Amino acid sequence: MKIGITCYSSYGGSGIVASELGLELAARGHDVHFICATLPLRLSPRPDHLYFHEVEATNYTLFDAAPYALALAVRMAEVALEYELDLLHVHYAIPHSVSAFLAREMLKETRPVPFITTLHGTDITLVGTDRSYLPITRFAIRQSDGVTAVSEYLRAETCREFDICTDTPIEVIPNFINSEAYRRVENPALRATFARDDEPVLVHVSNFRAVKRPTDCIRIAARLSRHLPVQLVMVGDGPERAQAQWLARQKGIADRVHFVGKQPDIATYLSIADVLLLPSESESFGLAALEAMACEVPVIASCTGGLPEVVTPGETGFLAEVGDIQAMAEHAERILTDAALRARMRTACRRIAVERFNANDIVARYEAYYTRILDNFTVRRRGGA
Ligand code: GMT
Numbered sequence: 150m151k152i153g154i155t156c157y158s159s160y161g162g163s164g165i166v167a168s169e170l171g172l173e174l175a176a177r178g179h180d181v182h183f184i185c186a187t188l189p190l191r192l193s194p195r196p197d198h199l200y201f202h203e204v205e206a207t208n209y210t211l212f213d214a215a216p217y218a219l220a221l222a223v224r225m226a227e228v229a230l231e232y233e234l235d236l237l238h239v240h241y242a243i244p245h246s247v248s249a250f251l252a253r254e255m256l257k258e259t260r261p262v263p264f265i266t267t268l269h270g271t272d273i274t275l276v277g278t279d280r281s282y283l284p285i286t287r288f289a290i291r292q293s294d295g296v297t298a299v300s301e302y303l304r305a306e307t308c309r310e311f312d313i314c315t316d317t318p319i320e321v322i323p324n325f326i327n328s329e330a331y332r333r334v335e336n337p338a339l340r341a342t343f344a345r346d347d348e349p350v351l352v353h354v355s356n357f358r359a360v361k362r363p364t365d366c367i368r369i370a371a372r373l374s375r376h377l378p379v380q381l382v383m384v385g386d387g388p389e390r391a392q393a394q395w396l397a398r399q400k401g402i403a404d405r406v407h408f409v410g411k412q413p414d415i416a417t418y419l420s421i422a423d424v425l426l427l428p429s430e431s432e433s434f435g436l437a438a439l440e441a442m443a444c445e446v447p448v449i450a451s452c453t454g455g456l457p458e459v460v461t462p463g464e465t466g467f468l469a470e471v472g473d474i475q476a477m478a479e480h481a482e483r484i485l486t487d488a489a490l491r492a493r494m495r496t497a498c499r500r501i502a503v504e505r506f507n508a509n510d511i512v513a514r515y516e517a518y519y520t521r522i523l524d525n526f527t528v529r530r531r532g533g534a
Contacts, residue, residue, distance in 0.1 A: 150519060151180045153228055153262075154251070155221065156197065156240040158189040161356060162436040166299070166324050167240040168192055171329070173512040175199040177217075182232055184224050186217065187201035189257035190413065202228050214266060218244035222251035229262045235523060236294075236463050237264040239336030242272040243282055246289035263271075263294035263526040265519070268319075269431030270299070270454070271360070273307050287311045295522035297322045300455030303433040320518055323458070325432050325511035328503045331443035333420045340421040344380040351379055352422035352446070354415055354437045357428075364393050364452075365428035371400040372478035377485060378442045381406045381426075384418050423491070424481050430471055432456050438466075439506055442498035449481050459506075465498045 152174060156167030168191040171181045177197035182200045183192060192199065204224045206215035225237055225248060239245035249264035256262055266289065276282055290296055291313055297320045298304040299467035304321050308314035344350050351370060363383065370381040383393065385454040390408065397406040409468065412418055415437075419425070426440035432438075434455045438448045440502060442459075448466035450456045460466045467480035485493050 150174075150236070150516075150523075151182070151232060151234045152519070153182045153225060153232075153237040154182050154240070155237070155245045156189060157227065158185050158187045159356075161241075161269075162324075162434070163241045163267075164189050164271075164492075165191065165436060166236075166269070167267075167393045169325070169327060169508070170238075170512065170515060171199060172196065173508050177512070177516070180232070182228050182234065184221070184228050184237075186221075218248050219244070219251070221248040222255070224227075224253045225249060225252035229256055230260050232307045234259065234262055236519060236526075237262060238267065238449045238519075239264060240267045242266055242286050242289055243276050246293055247285055250289055250292045260421045261526070261530060263522055263524055265294040265295040265297065267322075268303055268307055268433075270294065270303060270431070272304060273310060274431055274433065274454075275360070278310050283311075287313060291317050294526050295518060296320070297306065299324050299434040300458050302455040302458065308432075317344070322511060322514050322518065323506060324436050324439060324442045325506050326439050326502055327506045327508045328443055328530060330417050331419075331440055332501075333499075334416070336417060336420055339417065343382055345378075348378045348380050350421055350443075351381045351424050351426055351481065352384060352418055353381070353394055353426045354384040354418070354440070355387070355427075357385055357389045357393070359389055360430045361387075361389070362428045362430055362472070363389045364396050365472065365477070366426045367393050367396045367400060367402070367406060368474045369478045369481060370397075370406060371402050371472060373481060373485075374402055374405060376482065377456050379405065379485070382418060382421070382513070383408045383414050384410075384415065386411050388514045415440060416444055419446050422446045424449055424484055425466075426477070427451070427456070427472075428471070428477060429453060429456075435459050436451070439502055441465075443506075445495040445504040447484050447494040447498060449477050449484075455505075461497075461501065465494060465501055466528050 168189040206217040206220035208215040246266040353366040432454045451471045452468035469476035
């Protein structure tokens with residue numbers, strides 16, 4: 150198949166999932182054309198069958214801002230025509246599925262091409278439900294030839310918020326993990342830069358947006374450090390980083406909290422972790438939890454959104470109410486002080502990540518879905534619909 154993929158190229162989870170999907174599809178021999186503002190980080194170096202087409206939104210003095218959505222639509226149509234794409238697959242509804250809709254309309258007479266929208270989370274739960282975007286998000290989802298969501302929770306939220314599920318079926322295809330790339334590889338040298346052998350290591354990975362509640366990690370570490378010599382490694386960067394740093398100083402644990410910024414190889418940092426902290430306000434799936442599990446790291450997370458579909462309390466970690474610092478600290482302490490429980494959880498984390506969320510099975514589901522959507526599209530066109 151020839152597939153056009155559009156995503157945000159930055160550190161967000163949706164861009165990571167889209168990139169990993171593109172890599173897996175290319176490895177299976179599909180031609181995958183990324184049509185994005187910049188090359189997604191994980192696509193460099195680029196393997197065979199994977200192409201990149203930059204979208205440049207030209208600005209003009211009259212514009213308040215360059216109309217990226219329009220430039221993207223034009224680029225999608227150009228690439229679809231030139232490379233004879235079979236379908237477009239956009240990740241994150243706003244504005245990608247609106248651009249795909251425009252591209253499909255532009256190509257109606259020359260190269261009819263269906264588009265699939267994958268919903269990731271904040272495109273529905275935050276941005277999509279913002280009244281200024283809701284009508285166009287709803288429109289673009291309903292216009293999509295196929296819609297997928299990364300969790301049952303997100304499907305239900307989309308149905309509820311947009312009231313569309315009677316006429317727009319949403320397929321749940323969960324996020325996945327390349328279990329070869331994501332595995333625990335002990336790295337005593339890296340671990341030693343943060344902790345002594347007897348000091349447990351907590352890790353948090355996010356884009357430090359408010360929704361991730363990174364300051365809760367500092368509060369959890371502060372509570373734990375009353376009983377245990379924990380070290381906390383904060384991976385990533387974003388708007389809440391400065392606040393988290395300030396709080397670590399306020400709590401008197403600045404020497405125990407290590408901000409390492411954005412890291413290209415997350416598995417290396419997860420491999421030194423005893424526990425992952427993911428105290429998010431909302432999380433449609435929680436890719437970081439799955440990545441941690443694949444690296445044998447039990448997860449302490451909020452009981453919110455799609456996280457219960459990823460983390461099984463008592464088996465691969467524990468869940469607590471959003472903001473319940475005390476419960477999260479107690480859960481973490483239990484894992485850190487009970488070696489048998491920790492060992493059991495580590496094994497379960499890896500097993501469940503590989504059994505339920507492995508790339509081979511999930512990417513095969515995307516391939517089957519593509520075929521189904523293409524067939525439906527062809528039938529509809531023949532019927533003149
Ligand atoms: O919050 C992020 O990390 C970015 C955001 C995005 O859309 O880029 O992530 C969402 O998509 C990820 C991949 O499907 C999910 O794992 C995250 O749970 C989801 N984030 C939220 O729902 C807050």
